[in-house]
Amino acid sequence: MNGRDLSVVVFGATGITGRQVAAYLAQRAAESEIRWAVAGRDPAKIEHVLGKIGVAAPEILRADLDDPATLEEIASRARVVLNLVGPYSRHGEPVIRACIAAGSHYADLTGEIPFVRRMIDAHQQEALAAGVKIVNVSGFEALPADLAVLLGAETARSRWSEELEAVNLSAHISLSGRMPGVSNMVSGGTLQSLAEAFADKRSGLISDPAALLTDAGDAGLVRRANPMPLAPWFDADGEAIGPMTPVININPPVIHRTAALSAAEEDRTFEPFHYREGMALSMLPTMPLRYAVAGLTTASLIGTSALARTPSPLRRGIAMTLRKALPGAGFGPAGDSLEQWSWRLGVDATTANGRRVRVDADGDGHPGYLSTARMLGEAGLLLAEEGTTPERTGFLTPATALGTAQIDRFQRAGMRLRVSS
Numbered sequence: 161m162n163g164r165d166l167s168v169v170v171f172g173a174t175g176i177t178g179r180q181v182a183a184y185l186a187q188r189a190a191e192s193e194i195r196w197a198v199a200g201r202d203p204a205k206i207e208h209v210l211g212k213i214g215v216a217a218p219e220i221l222r223a224d225l226d227d228p229a230t231l232e233e234i235a236s237r238a239r240v241v242l243n244l245v246g247p248y249s250r251h252g253e254p255v256i257r258a259c260i261a262a263g264s265h266y267a268d269l270t271g272e273i274p275f276v277r278r279m280i281d282a283h284q285q286e287a288l289a290a291g292v293k294i295v296n297v298s299g300f301e302a303l304p305a306d307l308a309v310l311l312g313a314e315t316a317r318s319r320w321s322e323e324l325e326a327v328n329l330s331a332h333i334s335l336s337g338r339m340p341g342v343s344n345m346v347s348g349g350t351l352q353s354l355a356e357a358f359a360d361k362r363s364g365l366i367s368d369p370a371a372l373l374t375d376a377g378d379a380g381l382v383r384r385a386n387p388m389p390l391a392p393w394f395d396a397d398g399e400a401i402g403p404m405t406p407v408i409n410i411n412p413p414v415i416h417r418t419a420a421l422s423a424a425e426e427d428r429t430f431e432p433f434h435y436r437e438g439m440a441l442s443m444l445p446t447m448p449l450r451y452a453v454a455g456l457t458t459a460s461l462i463g464t465s466a467l468a469r470t471p472s473p474l475r476r477g478i479a480m481t482l483r484k485a486l487p488g489a490g491f492g493p494a495g496d497s498l499e500q501w502s503w504r505l506g507v508d509a510t511t512a513n514g515r516r517v518r519v520d521a522d523g524d525g526h527p528g529y530l531s532t533a534r535m536l537g538e539a540g541l542l543l544a545e546e547g548t549t550p551e552r553t554g555f556l557t558p559a560t561a562l563g564t565a566q567i568d569r570f571q572r573a574g575m576r577l578r579v580s581s
Contacts, residue, residue, distance in 0.1 A: 189218070294556065334504075
């Protein structure tokens with residue numbers, strides 16, 4: 161990559177998250193010598209959209225999903241391509257192919273787990289041969305959780321030479337001001353991605369914690385250690401915890417893949433841990449209401465899993481209905497509201513001998529759109545810097561691609577991660 165004139169190219173900078181990634185890179189470029197650009201089908205539109213939020217990209221490149229040569233051109237100039245054009249099940253593979261062909265690293269924000277597995281099966285050997293990192297699921301799902309759990313595992317291994325047996329992760333979302341409307345919580349792009357996951361031929365992977373493990377033996381071990389959670393629970397701080405929303409089972413497959421890849425690389429026996437996660441319901445005023453909401457979201461989890469396993473014709477029909485009924489591009493949080501949010505993750509890990517590790521992460525801004533954008537931007541810069549991340553290649557998780565040595569860099573992105581006890 162020595163001849164590349166760009167560190168990072170943002171493909172898809174006009175969406176809610178894409179424009180925030182561009183804003184973050186513009187801010188970072190003012191602090192250091194970062195060479196970056198944005199790319200998309202309509203450069204004039206990109207310039208107009210970014211101009212409305214006060215961002216002037218140093219270069220705007222034309223790239224069209226229907227023109228593979230333009231994708232390879234931007235990939236050949238960049239060390240890293242950050243892809244924000246979804247749904248990824250429909251639009252992600254051409255960009256991944258272009259990056260592999262051009263020898264550039266790639267990262268995206270997809271939560272479409274069946275798509276990620278399909279790409280691993282189809283392109284892992286090509287990515288390894290090209291010596292590039294392909295990093296999916298690099299936003300709030302699943303970058304901070306993945307790094308936090310890996311940090312906990314490394315801490316237990318270095319201090320006591322012990323492996324983790326159980327991990328509980330609780331997510332806490334806070335908002336200053338009144339309760340927002342639906343459009344300020346989730347975007348049309350996220351909802352459309354859910355519809356695409358249902359339409360996938362392997363939609364059953366939506367509820368499979370071992371969805372991203374290609375070794376059948378490892379996958380079986382993970383499934384036995386991780387049955388689907390069916391009841392609310394309390395975290396170490398006494399908070400009532402319900403299932404993750406609005407999309408379930410994005411973090412677990414990523415976290416289990418990290419554990420399996422790490423064990424294989426270090427020639428250790430893969431010993432899956434029991435992983436449980438959920439969303440704290442402390443924003444709700446009373447305990448009965450918290451239990452009621454937890455029950456509803458648990459029922460939703462069960463229903464989603466059942467729906468994902470229905471016969472293909474019925475499932476495709478449901479997916480088509482969802483595509484039409486759910487909001488699309490343009491539906492989502494407004495600029496000012498993105499700053500009113502904050503979040504934290506509490507990770508409580510236990511070894512087989514009862515030793516405990518606590519890892520905490522917290523961040524500023526809307527977790528799904530502002531904080532996500534800043535984290536992805538910083539991840540892209542880390543991947544672009546030679547010698548900064550582990551020398552692993554192929555389809556990697558955020559934690560295996562980035563490692564834990566540089567986690568303090570994410571403080572610039574408003575995300576802090578530490579071993580607390």
